Amino acid sequence: MLDIDLHSHSTHSDGLLMPAELVARAFAQGVKTYALTDHDELSGLNEARQAAETHGMKFVSGVEISVSWATDTLHIVGLNFDPKHADIVGGLRHVRAGRHRRAERIAADLQRSGIEGALNGAQRYARNPDLLSRTHFARYLVEQGIVKDTASAFKRYLTAGKPGYVEHQWATLTQAVGWIIAAGGVAVIAHPGRYKLNNRERETLLGEFRDLGGAGVEVVTGSHTVAEYATWARYAQRYGLTASAGSDFHGPGESYLDLGKLPDLPYGLTPVWQSFDLA
Ligand code: AMP
Ligand code: MN
Ligand code: MN
Ligand code: MN
Numbered sequence: 081m082l083d084i085d086l087h088s089h090s091t092h093s094d095g096l097l098m099p100a101e102l103v104a105r106a107f108a109q110g111v112k113t114y115a116l117t118d119h120d121e122l123s124g125l126n127e128a129r130q131a132a133e134t135h136g137m138k139f140v141s142g143v144e145i146s147v148s149w150a151t152d153t154l155h156i157v158g159l160n161f162d163p164k165h166a167d168i169v170g171g172l173r174h175v176r177a178g179r180h181r182r183a184e185r186i187a188a189d190l191q192r193s194g195i196e197g198a199l200n201g202a203q204r205y206a207r208n209p210d211l212l213s214r215t216h217f218a219r220y221l222v223e224q225g226i227v228k229d230t231a232s233a234f235k236r237y238l239t240a241g242k243p244g245y246v247e248h249q250w251a252t253l254t255q256a257v258g259w260i261i262a263a264g265g266v267a268v269i270a271h272p273g274r275y276k277l278n279n280r281e282r283e284t285l286l287g288e289f290r291d292l293g294g295a296g297v298e299v300v301t302g303s304h305t306v307a308e309y310a311t312w313a314r315y316a317q318r319y320g321l322t323a324s325a326g327s328d329f330h331g332p333g334e335s336y337l338d339l340g341k342l343p344d345l346p347y348g349l350t351p352v353w354q355s356f357d358l359a
Contacts, residue, residue: 082342084113084353086140086159087270087301087326091207092124093144094215096331099124102339103131109340113358115142115159117326120175121211122163138358143168144270145259146175146250149285152275153248156256157298157324160356161265168259175251176210183212185246186238190217193243195226214238215330230334257292266295268324268352271303272312286319296322296352300345302337303328313346323349 089095090102097105099116106114114137116128125141132139141163147154161168187199201220206212218233227233237244251259260267269289277285286297298304299312300323316323323345327337345351 081110081340082300082325082344083110083340084325085111085327085329085339085342086113086115086142086268086324086353087117087144087157087298088115088329088339089118089144089331090116090124090128092121093118093208093211094213094330096334099128100131102329103128103135103137106339107132107135107137109338111137111340113138113140113353115140115326117142117144117157117159119144119155119211119213120146120172120179121208122169122172123208125163140353140356140358141265143172143260145172145256147253147256148248148250149253150281152277153250154253154275154285155270156253156260156294157268157270157326158256158260158263158265159268159324159352161260161263163263165259165263167262171251171255171259178248178250179210179212182246182248183217186214186217186244189246190237190244193237195221195224195243198244214244217244253288254292257289257294261293266322266352266355267293268296268298268322269294270298271301271328272297272315273301273304273308282315286315286321290319290321294321295355296324298326299323299349300325300342301328302326302335309343309346313349316349322352322354324352 190198202216205216205219218230221233
C-alpha cells in the first residue's frame with residue numbers, strides 16, 4: 081500500500097469534504113504525503129496545507145486542469161508548484177470564468193428535455209460559486225428523483241450525445257503544461273486510461289505532452305483497472321515519463337477508491353514524487 085495520494089477533490093471543486101476534513105481522513109487512513117488537486121482551482125490549498133502540517137504530513141500543492149485536446153477533454157494534474165505564481169493564477173481564473181457560461185448552456189439544454197431549475201439546483205450543491213461542475217448537476221438530478229445515483233446521471237445525461245452535454249473550450253494542453261512549469265511544478269496526465277483514444281492518438285498525446293515538458297502519467301488511479309496499471313506503466317517507460325498515484329477521491333460513497341487505499345506502483349517506474357523535496 082502507498083502512503084502517498086496525489087489526486088483528490090474538496091468542496092472547492094466537486095468534492096464533498098472540506099480541505100481540512102479530507103486531510104484528516106487521509107491521515108486517519110495512513111496517508112503521509114498528500115496533494116489536494118481541485119478542478120481548475122487553488123483556493124483550497126491553504127486550508128489543506130495547514131491541516132497537513134497539524135497532522136505532521138507532507139503537503140504537495142496540486143490542481144487538476146481541464147484541457148481541450150483534439151476532440152477530447154483531458155485532465156492535467158499539476159503538482160509541487162508555487163500556487164501564487166501569476167501565470168497559473170491568471171490562467172485558472174480564465175478557465176473558471178468559462179465554467180459559468182458552460183453551466184448556463186447545460187441548464188438550457190436540460191430544460192429542453194423538460195428538466196427545470198437545473199442552474200439554481202446545481203448551484204445549491206456548489207460550495208464554491210466559481211466552480212460549477214457537471215458533478216453538481218448530477219447531484220441535482222439525483223435530488224429530483226430523475227436518476228437513482230450520480231453514475232446514472234452521467235450515463236443518461238451530461239455526457240457526449242446526451243441531454244445536458246455541451247461542447248466547451250477549456251485550456252489548451254500547451255497552456256496547462258506551461259502554467260504548471262512556469263510556477264515551478266510538474267505536469268502529469270490524469271487517468272490516461274479514461275480517454276477514448278486509439279493507440280495512435282495515445283502516442284500523439286504522449287509525444288506532444290513530453291515535448292511540452294510534461295513529466296508523468298498517473299498509473300495508479302481510481303479510474304484504472306489493474307490491467308490498465310500495467311498498460312500505463314509500459315507507456316510511462318516507453319516515453320521516459322514518471323509515474324503518479326492518486327485516488328481521485330471525491331467523497332464517501334462517490335468514489336471508487338478511498339484515500340490511503342492505493343496499491344504500490346508497478347515495479348521499475350520512477351515515482352513523480354522522487355523529485356519533490358519532501359524533507
Ligand atoms: P466537469 O469538469 O464539470 O466537466 O466535471 C467532470 C467531473 O465529473 C469529473 O471530474 C468527475 O468527478 C465527474 N464525472 C465525469 N464523468 C463521470 C461519470 N461517468 N461518473 C461519475 N462522475 C463522473
Ligand atoms: Mn471531479
Ligand atoms: Mn479527472
Ligand atoms: Mn480528479
